[in-house]
Amino acid sequence: MKRAVFPGSFDPITLGHVDIIERALPFFDEIVVAIGVNEAKTYMWSLEERMAFISEAFAGNSKIKVMSYKGLTAAFCKEQEATCILRGLRNTTDFTYEQTIAQANDLVNGVDTVFLMCSPQYSHISSSIVRDIARNNGDFSSLVPAPVK
Numbered sequence: 001m002k003r004a005v006f007p008g009s010f011d012p013i014t015l016g017h018v019d020i021i022e023r024a025l026p027f028f029d030e031i032v033v034a035i036g037v038n039e040a041k042t043y044m045w046s047l048e049e050r051m052a053f054i055s056e057a058f059a060g061n062s063k064i065k066v067m068s069y070k071g072l073t074a075a076f077c078k079e080q081e082a083t084c085i086l087r088g089l090r091n092t093t094d095f096t097y098e099q100t101i102a103q104a105n106d107l108v109n110g111v112d113t114v115f116l117m118c119s120p121q122y123s124h125i126s127s128s129i130v131r132d133i134a135r136n137n138g139d140f141s142s143l144v145p146a147p148v149k
């Protein structure tokens with residue numbers, strides 16, 4: 001069973017995340033979309049809401065599981081017997097950030113990371129942009145899947 005863990009805050013899930021998940025599906029038997037819970041962070045949407053958005057966006061797709069976890073992503077991957085971590089890349093800023101984490105996860109925990117380059121039409125989308133628009137009562141509907149709208 002080839003299982004990947006796609007970790008993130010997903011506050012909220014965007015069309016960029018959906019694109020990465022859909023394009024990664026042919027490579028894996030199962031993708032666990034895993035919401036990392038960081039007690040020190042505050043979120044715009046509750047954990048329950050964020051999990052519901054993802055579950056609804058992929059309703060009927062038995063290859064997608066939605067879970068939450070605390071602590072190290074690599075430890076969660078081992079617990080889930082996942083083959084690798086899945087991450088999306090938008091630009092060199094993402095790359096620089098992801099490189100260190102991926103190398104540490106490999107060296108310290110022996111967990112590999114698989115990267116997919118985002119599709120060009122989604123490279124401007126981030127959860128933080130959606131939150132900024134939401135905070136200012138703007139229309140973010142073109143950036144997110146239907147359940148978030």
Ligand code: ADP
Nearest residue numbers: 007008009010016017087088089118122125126
């Ligand atoms: P984190 O809080 O760990 O950065 P996010 O929920 O923001 O989590 O993102 C999770 C993953 O999705 C990361 O690998 C991030 O680079 C990727 N991602 C975010 N937005 C996009 C996008 N528009 N296109 C492709 N990948 C994206």
